[in-house]
Amino acid sequence: MPIQLLLFLFPVLGAVLAAIPGVPSKALRQVSAIVGVATFLIVGWLSYTGGFFQEGEVASFFAGKVLRLDALACFLLLLVSVLYASVMLVSVRYMGEEQVEGIVDARKNRLYYGMGHLFVLSMLLAAVANHVGVLWFALEATTLSTTLLVAFYRKEGGVEAAWKYVLLCSTGIALGLIGVLMVGFAATQAGLSPQEAFNLAALRASAGSLSPDLMRWAFVFLFIGIGTKVGFVPMHTWLPDAHSKTPSPISAFLSGTLLNCAFVTILRFKDLVDFSLNQTWWTERFFLVFGLLSVALPAFIFLGLRNYKRLLAYSSVEHMGLMAICVGLGPIGVVPMLMHMAGHTLAKSGLFFGAGEWLLRYKTTKIDLLPRLMRTDTRTAGLFLALMLALLAVPLSPLFASEYFLVAIGINLNKPITFIFMLLLVLAFVGMMRATFAMLFDPTMLGTESHEPSREAAHPEGWRITHGVMAVHVVLLVALGYWFFTAEGFQVLSRVAKLITSTV
Amino acid sequence: MISPVAIQFIALGLCLLASLMCIVTLRLRSILRLYAFASLMLAVYAAVLAWQGGEIHFWAVAALTVLVKVAFVPWILSRSVRKSHALERLQTSVRPTTSLLLALVMVLGLAAAVSHWPFVQHAVSNQAILLSVEVFFVGMLLLIFRRDVLSQIIGFLTIENGISAFAFATITGVPALLEAGIFGALMFGALLMATLSHHVQTLYGTEDTKALSELTD
Numbered sequence: 001m002p003i004q005l006l007l008f009l010f011p012v013l014g015a016v017l018a019a020i021p022g023v024p025s026k027a028l029r030q031v032s033a034i035v036g037v038a039t040f041l042i043v044g045w046l047s048y049t050g051g052f053f054q055e056g057e058v059a060s061f062f063a064g065k066v067l068r069l070d071a072l073a074c075f076l077l078l079l080v081s082v083l084y085a086s087v088m089l090v091s092v093r094y095m096g097e098e099q100v101e102g103i104v105d106a107r108k109n110r111l112y113y114g115m116g117h118l119f120v121l122s123m124l125l126a127a128v129a130n131h132v133g134v135l136w137f138a139l140e141a142t143t144l145s146t147t148l149l150v151a152f153y154r155k156e157g158g159v160e161a162a163w164k165y166v167l168l169c170s171t172g173i174a175l176g177l178i179g180v181l182m183v184g185f186a187a188t189q190a191g192l193s194p195q196e197a198f199n200l201a202a203l204r205a206s207a208g209s210l211s212p213d214l215m216r217w218a219f220v221f222l223f224i225g226i227g228t229k230v231g232f233v234p235m236h237t238w239l240p241d242a243h244s245k246t247p248s249p250i251s252a253f254l255s256g257t258l259l260n261c262a263f264v265t266i267l268r269f270k271d272l273v274d275f276s277l278n279q280t281w282w283t284e285r286f287f288l289v290f291g292l293l294s295v296a297l298p299a300f301i302f303l304g305l306r307n308y309k310r311l312l313a314y315s316s317v318e319h320m321g322l323m324a325i326c327v328g329l330g331p332i333g334v335v336p337m338l339m340h341m342a343g344h345t346l347a348k349s350g351l352f353f354g355a356g357e358w359l360l361r362y363k364t365t366k367i368d369l370l371p372r373l374m375r376t377d378t379r380t381a382g383l384f385l386a387l388m389l390a391l392l393a394v395p396l397s398p399l400f401a402s403e404y405f406l407v408a409i410g411i412n413l414n415k416p417i418t419f420i421f422m423l424l425l426v427l428a429f430v431g432m433m434r435a436t437f438a439m440l441f442d443p444t445m446l447g448t449e450s451h452e453p454s455r456e457a458a459h460p461e462g463w464r465i466t467h468g469v470m471a472v473h474v475v476l477l478v479a480l481g482y483w484f485f486t487a488e489g490f491q492v493l494s495r496v497a498k499l500i501t502s503t504v
Numbered sequence: 505m506i507s508p509v510a511i512q513f514i515a516l517g518l519c520l521l522a523s524l525m526c527i528v529t530l531r532l533r534s535i536l537r538l539y540a541f542a543s544l545m546l547a548v549y550a551a552v553l554a555w556q557g558g559e560i561h562f563w564a565v566a567a568l569t570v571l572v573k574v575a576f577v578p579w580i581l582s583r584s585v586r587k588s589h590a591l592e593r594l595q596t597s598v599r600p601t602t603s604l605l606l607a608l609v610m611v612l613g614l615a616a617a618v619s620h621w622p623f624v625q626h627a628v629s630n631q632a633i634l635l636s637v638e639v640f641f642v643g644m645l646l647l648i649f650r651r652d653v654l655s656q657i658i659g660f661l662t663i664e665n666g667i668s669a670f671a672f673a674t675i676t677g678v679p680a681l682l683e684a685g686i687f688g689a690l691m692f693g694a695l696l697m698a699t700l701s702h703h704v705q706t707l708y709g710t711e712d713t714k715a716l717s718e719l720t721d
Contacts, residue, residue, distance in 0.1 A: 066681070131679070133679055133682025134685070137686075138680065144692050144693060156708065160717075160718055163704060164719075166693070166696060166700065171660060173665065178667055181667070181671050181678070184675050193703055198681075240719075426512040
């Protein structure tokens with residue numbers, strides 16, 4: 001048995017454990033935390049020993065090269081597994097508290113963990129899939145496994161969000177399937193065997209002989225279809241609803257890594273299409289247009305938002321837009337895109353952990369119903385502010401590195417677009433900061449007449465595991481922000497980028 | 505004796521016709537039956553391909569189509585509807601006659617434009633591709649025009665039928681892995697959507713998606 005399959009061992013065990021009726025809730029929470037950390041250690045070891053620091057494809061494994069490990073897969077796996085460990089640790093506190101308060105029962109607790117582990121399993125599969133069919137199925141499985149988590153609290157808004165989520169994302173993935181089939185069709189037309197026609201590595205090896213006409217059509221379907229899952233404007237309508245209605249640790253997961261998995265899938269196909277067309281500009285236009293739209297809309301919406309979980313969700317749309325603009329600037333933009341992806345994952349998930357802490361204490365997601373958090377919840381508020389600054393790309397954050405490179409490259413390539421982009425960025429900064437200050441210092445800032453916090457927390461804020469996890473994210477962000485500016489960090493990312501930009 | 509190609513054409517044509525009739529009908533039971541019939545025709549198409557090309561693979565696909573799309577999915581949906589006591593009458597935002605007219609315009613438009621599609625110039629069976637794409641878009645229209653949860657599910661499933669037909673028509677050897685994945689995703693998806701539609705019915709007391717408009721900015 002290939003050693004890489006160890007990757008899936010712990011999530012499978014976790015899912016099986018959650019499926020056993022009558023398993024004690026507390027034990028399930030603790031074992032799941034161990035499962036998360038163990039998976040992170042395995043991924044770390046696999047990435048270190050083979051994959052992350054090597055060129056090209058490292059290992060194809062399992063049933064005729066259905067799965068493979070390369071530096072890009074390792075990069076995604078690391079992000080997923082760091083978050084897996086964090087989310088499962090935070091969930092010990094979050095689900096424990098909700099169960100004490102009677103919001104969830106033992107059955108719901110099992111549903112949460114069962115679906116959570118399956119969700120991670122599908123993301124891990126999507127990261128290492130080499131077979132296009134497996135990749136497609138893994139993406140669809142991410143939707144199916146999280147739908148019940150979106151509808152978790154069975155309240156009206158949650159069910160509405162889940163309905164939009166499953167219908168829009170499934171339709172999107174169905175459109176993606178047409179794209180996949182067209183790529184397969186183009187490959188069989190070019191003389192590849194049915195086995196090769198659905199194998200990413202084989203497709204890449206003979207992408208030059210695929211019909212450009214067919215590949216263009218395939219890309220349109222893939223971009224719109226999987227782009228729905230990424231949350232590009234205007235296909236984003238499900239995202240703020242779904243990401244704000246799930247239990248907060250799962251929101252962190254959805255925003256932090258699921259969007260990345262979908263994004264990287266588009267990039268893998270983009271590379272094939274670029275090969276076939278023998279140019280990159282044709283596909284880059286899609287990224288540029290949808291990227292700008294995805295930055296613009298949230299930038300305006302931030303100004304009017306009163307709900308802090310929706311604020312974070314819309315910010316994910318914005319950051320996917322930023323990543324798309326990076327890709328749209330040409331192959332050189334892929335390195336900043338990767339920096340951005342890593343930084344966004346860590347910062348956004350940390351912010352959702354903090355948001356979860358407040359939701360637990362004050363039972364509301366409305367900013368104007370919160371007290372002055374910097375006074376009442378100093379620990380959470382301090383860490384939230386640090387993570388928010390990282391998300392808004394102040395120096396030392398990896399997002400500073402990525403946006404710095406983005407502007408530097410953009411100014412040379414296309415001045416008007418870069419100028420519009422910077423304006424939008426400022427607008428988004430103002431909107432996010434205004435909401436953050438309102439939450440932390442003065443809820444009346446958002447224009448509400450009288451400030452009456454509806455609920456007071458029952459206990460003073462203690463030191464929770466959530467704070468530990470958020471602090472680790474802050475440290476990781478600073479470390480990455482520094483590392484990306486070193487020659488070695490840049491080199492490693494360039495090697496990852498090369499896997500999806502080899503036309504140049 | 506009718507030739508196999510003619511049977512293929514008839515089967516896919518009937519599949520399209522049944523999908524078009526889904527757009528007209530506002531009765532819950534008949535839309536489920538129409539979907540089952542459309543899926544059955546898809547299975548017939550796969551069976552003819554199997555018989556013609558002698559590929560075992562297509563026999564399996566035909567059998568799975570009957571099991572999953574003709575039997576399981578309609579059964580699970582009607583069970584969920586019965587359990588939640590949904591109304592027999594479906595909701596639409598565009599009147600059935602207008603929807604049908606628009607659908608027909610679209611079908612004819614696609615037929616007129618077919619010679620310009622890149623994949624048709626390559627393909628062996630142009631008519632099959634045209635019909636499959638038309639089924640796909642009819643599903644899209646159903647998804648857009650209808651306002652109740654069940655019709656939207658049927659719309660999604662019709663889109664999926666179109667994609668399956670497209671796969672049969674273009675690629676003779678869709679890998680078994682992908683095929684299994686599609687059927688698996690479809691089964692779980694239908695199960696999930698049925699569960700959700702039950703929640704919608706119990707929470708809102710209606711299947712009308714107009715009620716699902718609380719989350720806006």
